[in-house]
Amino acid sequence: MKSYIIKKVLVGLLLIFTVSFLVFCLLYAMPGDPVDLAIDSKVSAEQRARIAHELGYDQPFLVQYKNWLVGIFHLNFGTSTRYHVKVWELMRDRIPYSIRLCGISLLLEMVLALPIGLYCAIHKGNLFDRFVVNSSLVFAAIPSFWLGTLLIVIFAVRLQILPISGYETPAHYVLPVITITLSSLGSTIRITKAEVLEVLHEKFVTTAYAKGLPRRTVMFRHVLRNSLVVVVTLLFMSLPWMITGAVITERVFGLPGMGALLLNSITVQDIPVVQAVLLLIAILTVLCNLASDILTGILDPRIRVSLSGGEN
C-alpha cells in the first residue's frame, strides 16, 4: 500500500511539473514578444528595456522558468499585465466564490445521483428509470450555458422569483448551482447505474442470495459497497467537470469567480493570470486523481495488492 501511494504521488508530481513547464511556455507561444503584451506600443525603446528588465524578460528562458516556479512556492504568481497588481491578489478575492459554487454543486450532485443511479439499476426498465434515462439523454444535449439561460428566462424573467445575476445573497447561487448540477447529473447517474448493474451481475451477488441474505442486505452490503469503488473515483473525476461548469456558469450568471477571471484574462491576453489559473486547475485535478486513487486502494483490497507490485 505504501509503495503504491508513493508511486502515485511521484507520477502526480511529474505531471504537475510538466504542466507547469507547458503553462510557462504559453507566454512564448503567444504571437509577439512577451514584453509587448505587458506594455503599450507607444513606449520608448529605453523604457521598454527597463520594463523587460523589471519583469525579468531579459533573462534566459530557463532562468525565467526557474524564477517563476520559485515564485509560485511563495504564492507569487507574477504581476497582472492588465491590472498591474499581483496575480495572487486577484485570485484571492475570487477563489471563495468558485469554491462555494463548485462545492455546493458537487454535494448536491452526489446526494442526488447515487440514490437515483442505484434505484434505476435495481428497477431497470420501470417508469421512473425510463424517465431518468430519457431526461438524461436530453440534458446531455443541452449545453450548460443554454441551460443557465433557460433557467434565467423562466425563474428570473418570467416568474421573477430569483435574481438574474450577481453574488450578494444565497439566492444568487440557486440558479448557478442548479445549472452545474443538472448538466453533469445525467452522466453521473448513468455511470453509477452502469456500475451497479455490472455488480448486480457478479457471481458473488448470487452467492450472497444463495446463503440466504435478504434482498435489502444484499443490495446494501454487497452491491452498493462494491459499486462504491467506482463511485468514489467518479466523485473526484467530476471535479474537472465542475470547474468547466463553473467557468461557463460564472459567465452566464455574472459571478466574479475564478472562471470569470480566466475568461476575462484570455480575452484581454493577460497571460500571467491565465498561467496562474491554469496551473491551479491542473494542481487541483492531479490532487483529486491522487485522492481517488488512494481511496480506491483503500476500498478495494485487490487494487491494493496488484498496484503495489504484488500478485496479479
Place this chain on the structure above:
Amino acid sequence: MQELKSKPESKPAASEYATEPEGEASAAGTKNDELLKLENLSINYKVHDGYLSAVNHVNMTIRKGEIFAVVGESGCGKSTVAHSILRLLPDKDTKITGKILFKGQDLSTFNEKQIEKVRGRQIGMIFQNPLDSLNPVYRVGTQVEEAILLDNPDKAAAKKKTVSLFRDVRLPDAELRAESYPHELSGGMRQRVMIAMMLSRTPELLIADEPTTALDVTIEAQILDILKRLKNTYGTSIMLITHNFGLVAEIADRIGVMYAGEMVETGDVFEIFRNPRHPYTKLLMQALPRRSKKEGRLKTIDGMVPRITDDKPCCRFANRCPSASERCFKESPAAVDFGNGHICRCFEAEGAESVKVNG
C-alpha cells in the same frame, strides 16, 4: 450386444410390477425419503427472436442422504435447473413452468420472503468459479459469519463457528485464513471457503454446480473427498452438477444425464454404468478414457448441440444419434421406466411392454 441381453431381463420386471405394488411403493417413497422432486420443469429464456428452450420437461428426484449427479455437456441446461431451484435466475427474461417440490412444498409458488428462508438454511449452493463467487472486498471469514449471523446474532460465536467450519473443510491455518481476502487464497481454498459458507447453516441439500471445473485435478480430488465426508457426517444430500463422468462414477449414488435441456436418462449409478440405455449415455461412456481399453484414440461424439427455439416435436439428440430412425425426427420420445428408477427417453431403448411414466 449387452443391450440386447439386458432388455429381456428388465422387461418382465417392469411388467410384473406394472399394476399395484409399484404404485404403492412410490407413494410411500414420497413421504419418507424424497427431498427434492422436479416435476415437468421447463425453463425458457427470452431472446430477441422468441424463446430459447433451455430446460424441457425435466423430472428428477433426490432422496435424503444421497448424491445425485446431473451430467451433460456445457450448455445442456444443467446449471439452469440448479439455479432455478433457489430462484437465482434473472427473473425478467425467464419463464419457468412445472413444479419444484422440496419436502413436498412447491418452491416455485413461494414468494420472495419465503424463498429467502429456504436459501442457505435448507438448500445451499456452491458455484463453478470460486474466485467470482466470493465478494472481493470482504474478508472470507466475514462472508461466512454473515451467513451464520442470520440464524444466531452472537458475533463471537459466529467467529468461532467459522473457524471450526474452516477446519472441517480442511482449510490450513483456519484462524489466519479467516482474515484473508478472497484474492489472497488459491482456487481450492476459495472453494473450501464456499463449502464452509454453505454448510454453516446446515442445509439438508447442497447443490454443487461444477464445483471442481475451475480447479486442478489434485485439488478436485480433495474437494470431492470433503463433499463425500459431509454427506456421511451430516447426512446432507448433494446435487452434483458436472460434465465429468469419471467424477460421477467416483462419488454419486444416482445419475441424471441431460442433453439439450432434457433429462434423457436417470438411474442408479451402477445400473447406468453397467447398462446404459440412451444412445447419448452410451456414447458418453465410450468417450470415457479407460484403463482397460488399449485403443489409441478416445471416442468422440460428432455434431453439435442444437439451439432449440421452437417446440418442434422430435428427439433433440436425433441429429447426432448413430441409431436415429425417421420417427426420431418427427416425434418426441416419452420417458419410460425400465424398473428400479431407471428412466430413459428413447424410442430405440423403449420396449413394447414397458411402462410409460409420463407423456
Place this chain on the structure above:
Amino acid sequence: MKKKSYRRYSARSESLRMCLHNVDFMVGLIMIISVILIAVFAPQIAHYSYSKQGAGPRLTAPCAEYPFGTDELGRDVFSKTIYGTRIALWVAALGASIQLILGVTIGLVCGYYGKWVDHVFSFITDLTWCIPGTILALAVVTILGKGLTNVVIAISIVSWASFARPIRAKTMSLRNMAFVETGKAYGENGFSLMFRYILPNIIPSIIVMTSMTLPETILSTTTLSFLGLGSKSPSPDWGLALSKGMEYITRAPWLSIFPGIALVYTTIGFNLLGEGLRDVLDPQMRSR
C-alpha cells in the same frame, strides 16, 4: 451474454437490418436528415439573409412575419437560426475529421508498436487530463487566436485522445490474432498490417465513436462561441447568437430561446444516431 454473442456474428446486412429496427437510430437519422435538408435549402426556407440588418423593427417579439422575432439590429432570428445549421454541420464535419485522422493514426500506431511509442502517448494523454477539456481548448485558442476554425482546431487537438484510446486498446487485442500473424508471415509491412488487416476490424467502433464525437464537437464549439472566442458577427453561429441574446435577456428572451432549441435538436439527433449505432455495431462500448 447470449444475446451479445449472436449480435457479434451478424453479417453486414444483418447490422443494417438491425439499424432499421432500432428506434434510437431511426429517430436520430430522421432528425439529422431534417437538419441537413434545412442547411441545404436554407436560402429557400429563410425569408431574409441572416445578416440583413433592419429586416424588421428592432427586438420584435415572435409574430407571423418574424416567427422567432428580431434581434437588436432588426435581423430576422428565424433566418439566422436556419443558416446556423450550416455552421453546426461544418463544425461537426471539420472537428470529427481532424479527430478521426489524428485518433485513428495515433491509436493504431500506439496499439501496434507498443513500447516507448505507447508510453509517450500515455504520458501525453495523462497530461491532457490534468486540465479539463474545455479549459484546455480555451488555452489553445489563446495561442491560436480567436475565430471559428481555430476553435474547432483547438477542440480537436484537445479531444483526439479519447478517440485514440479505444482504438489503441482494440489494436492491442487484435495485434496478436492469427490473421495478423498470417499477414506478417506473408511479409506484409507494418503499415499494411495496421491499415489493411487491423483497421477493417475496428471500423464498426470507429463509426460509433465518430457519431458520438459529432454532437460533442458541436456543443464545445458553440460553448466557446458563446464565451466570445469563436465566430464574429454577423455569423449566424448559434453560440454567438445566444451570447448576444444574454445582453437582452430581460427585454427579448426569444433571442436566447430559439437558437438554443435548434442546437439541442441537432445534438439530440446526433446523440440518438450514435446510441443506436453503438447498440447495433458495438454493444460492448455501452458501459463507457
